[in-house]
Amino acid sequence: MVWNDDTVERLKKLWADGLTTGDIGKQLGVSKNAVVGKAHRLGLKARPSPIKRTKKEKDEKIRSVVDLKADSCRWPIGDPRHPNFHFCGKTAIPGKPYCSEHAQIAYVSSSRVREEEPAPAAPAATAPAQGAEPASES
DNA sequence: CCCTGATTCGC
DNA sequence: GCGAATCAGG
DSSP states (O other), X not given: OOOOHHHHHHHHHHHHTTOOHHHHHHHHTSOHHXXXXXXXXXXXXXXXXXXXXXXXXXXXXXXXXXXXXXXXXOOEESOTTSTTOEEOOSBOOTTSSSOHHHHHHHTOTTSOOOTTSOOOSSOTTTSOSSOOOOOOOO
């Protein structure tokens, strides 16, 4: 490996960028040892071993049932497998997991459902009352 | 055992 | 000075 100013600069860049020695080595075409060794000699280094890109990524992806209030209507909207799946969220009837509107649909008198009303994925009768667990991302 | 970085040591 | 081998932490 020829450590000219250019390569050294790239090394420092990648190193500062939070890349692991292995990744830097791949991008520079050298082994991780070469990277670590050079970094050591350059003076820079001293990073926690399993350095992780603690940057962004992640976050604001798992949200749906998690932020439901105790009185939020749990009527499912959309496909549970779809990222945009959510719940009605409107204020539910005290003691019930659905708002008045959806409660009518959920608690059909003679097990008969309105034709245009989709059956709830999680029936209120069997769904956990206030402890709805976020089962997304599984 | 996998990963990581740190240090050693022959070249 | 270089980096594979080796060591050590997680």
